[in-house]
Structure formats: structure tokens, C-alpha cells
Amino acid sequence: SQQGEEDPQALSIQEGENATMNCSYKTSINNLQWYRQNSGRGLVHLILIRSNEREKHSGRLRVTLDTSKKSSSLLITASRAADTASYFCATDAGGQNFVFGPGTRLSVLP
Amino acid sequence: NAGVMQNPRHLVRRRGQEARLRCSPMKGHSHVYWYRQLPEEGLKFMVYLQKENIIDESGMPKERFSAEFPKEGPSILRIQQVVRGDSAAYFCASSLADGNQPQHFGDGTRLSIL
Numbered sequence: 001s002q003q004g005e006e007d008p009q010a011l012s013i014q015e016g017e018n019a020t021m022n023c024s025y026k027t028s029i030n031n032l033q034w035y036r037q038n039s040g041r042g043l044v045h046l047i048l049i050r051s052n053e054r055e056k057h058s059g060r061l062r063v064t065l066d067t068s069k070k071s072s073s074l075l076i077t078a079s080r081a082a083d084t085a086s087y088f089c090a091t092d093a094g095g096q097n098f099v100f101g102p103g104t105r106l107s108v109l110p
Numbered sequence: 111n112a113g114v115m116q117n118p119r120h121l122v123r124r125r126g127q128e129a130r131l132r133c134s135p136m137k138g139h140s141h142v143y144w145y146r147q148l149p150e151e152g153l154k155f156m157v158y159l160q161k162e163n164i165i166d167e168s169g170m171p172k173e174r175f176s177a178e179f180p181k182e183g184p185s186i187l188r189i190q191q192v193v194r195g196d197s198a199a200y201f202c203a204s205s206l207a208d209g210n211q212p213q214h215f216g217d218g219t220r221l222s223i224l
Contacts, residue, residue, distance in 0.1 A: 031210050042114070042201055042215030043153070050210065088152055090213075097143060097166055098213065102152040 004032075004091045004101035012107040019076040021104040023089030024069075032065060033090045033098070034074050043088065046074070079108045112137050116202050116216035123192050124224050131187040131219045135204030142185045143203045143213060144177055153201060159185060189221075197223045 007022045023032070031050045035043040047063045049056045049072065056063045062075040076083055086105050090098040115134040123129050135142050140161050145153035155169040159179040170177065174192075179185040189196055199220050203213035 033212060035215075040217075042116075042217045043203075043213075045212035045214065048210070048212055092210075097155045097158045097169075099155065100145075100153040105150075 004089045004099050006087065006089055006101045006104040008104060009102070010105045010107070012109065013079055015079060015081055015108055015110050017079055019079050019083070019106055019108070021074045021087050021106070023072045023074070023101060025072075025089075025091045026070065027091075029067075029091045031092055032072050034061075034063060034072075035088045035090060035100075037086045037088065037103070039085075046087075076106075079106075081108050081110045084108045114202060114204050114214050114216035116200075116219050118219060119217065120220045120222070122222045122224060125193055126191050129189040129192050129196070129221055131189075131200050131202075131221070132184045133187070133202030133204075133216060134184045135202075136214050139204035139206055139214070141205045141207060141211075142179050143205075144185075144187050145201045145203065147199045147201060147218070156187070156200075192221075192223050194223050197221055 004025050013019050031048055033048045034046040037043045047056055047058050049063050049065045060077045065072045084107050086103040088100050088103045090100045114136055117132050142159045144156040147153050157170050157177045158166040162181050174190045176188045199218045201215055201218045203215045205211040205213045
């Protein structure tokens with residue numbers, strides 16, 4: 001599998017529910033980032049969490065990082081139809097470029 | 111709009127032609143990254159450049175592909191003698207510095223090869 005791999009591949013929920021996406025990686029990292037991509041658009045940066053941090057919040061987003069398990073999760077609370085998008089995690093893998101996972105496609109149904 | 115600007119948004123080429131994709135980074139950003147994305151897939155890193163220097167081109171195919179980021183003007187991703195398999199969305203991102211900085215993405219160039 002890849003350095004960064006999201007799970008599940010696709011997620012469909014009702015508006016108002018919470019959505020949780022997971023990311024697993026293989027090698028040591030300096031930081032991990034989550035991005036969102038709407039159809040036909042570029043990626044939008046959501047949150048960066050450093051390897052010495054365990055949890056970070058931004059509005060309705062909550063990101064956790066467990067370096068012992070080499071995993072991260074992105075929680076979107078009280079989801080809205082506008083949250084429908086693909087979500088990617090990216091890891092620096094100690095290098096100078098980022099490795100993106102294949103993404104989780106989230107559908108929020110009204 | 112002070113964001114990352116890519117042009118053209120859509121580019122159609124016939125097999126054997128050349129494709130030139132342009133990227134103007136955000137103001138003040140000197141680090142540029144190029145990625146390729148196939149439908150329903152994640153982004154694949156191609157090349158990382160700073161002004162006038164290629165820092166990491168480990169994701170670039172050895173032949174037909176080249177990239178530059180001159181002192182003046184946009185970064186250019188050039189694909190010579192395009193083939194059908196080059197059809198994809200190509201995204202550019204810029205950042206203030208490498209490593210611990212978020213990357214800011216353009217809306218991509220969708221390349222179609224006839």
C-alpha cells in the first residue's frame with residue numbers, strides 16, 4: 001500500500017451526521033496534512049498536524065494523530081451537503097515533497 | 111485573485127504534439143510543485159522546483175517531460191510528443207517554504223490527448 005492511504009474509499013452519510021475518515025502511513029513523518037477537493041477543482045488545505053501533536057481543531061474539523069500506530073483521523077461534525085468532496089491526507093515522509101493517498105469520497109445527502 | 115493560477119484550464123492535443131502547462135505561484139511563494147491526477151485517484155508527485163532550480167524530479171518520467179521555474183515568469187511543465195496515456199489533470203501547488211508549510215493549489219489543467 002501507499003505511504004498515505006485513506007479509509008474508507010467512499011462514505012455516504014445524512015446531513016447533520018458526523019463523518020470520520022482515517023489515514024494510515026508507513027514511514028516516520030514530520031507532519032501530516034489533510035486536504036479537500038471539490039469536483040473539478042484543486043485541493044484546499046484543511047489542517048496541518050505536526051508529529052509532536054496529538055489533536056487539532058478547526059471549526060467543525062477535528063484531526064488526531066497517533067504516531068505509534070502511524071495513523072490519523074479526520075472528523076467532520078454536523079456535516080452539511082457542502083462538505084461533499086474528496087478528502088486526502090498527505091505526508092512528508094521526511095522528504096521535501098508530499099505523498100498523497102488515494103482519498104475518501106464523501107457524499108453528504110440532504 | 112492572489113491564488114495559484116494555472117493555464118490553460120483545458121488543453122487538447124493530438125498524439126505527437128507538445129503540451130505546455132503554466133503555473134503562476136501565489137505572490138511571495140518561491141516553491142512550486144507539480145502533480146498529476148487520474149480520475150478517481152489521488153495526486154502523484156512529479157517535480158518540486160525553487161526559482162531556477164529543480165530540487166526533486168523523482169516523480170517525473172525520464173523522457174518527454176521537463177519542468178522549469180525561471181527567475182521571471184511562471185513555472186512551465188512541458189510534455190513533448192504526447193501520447194494518449196498523458197491524458198490527466200495536472201495540478202500545480204506553491205508554498206512559502208518546503209516541509210512544514212501548507213501547499214496552495216491551482217485548479218489544474220485538464221489535458222486531453224486525441
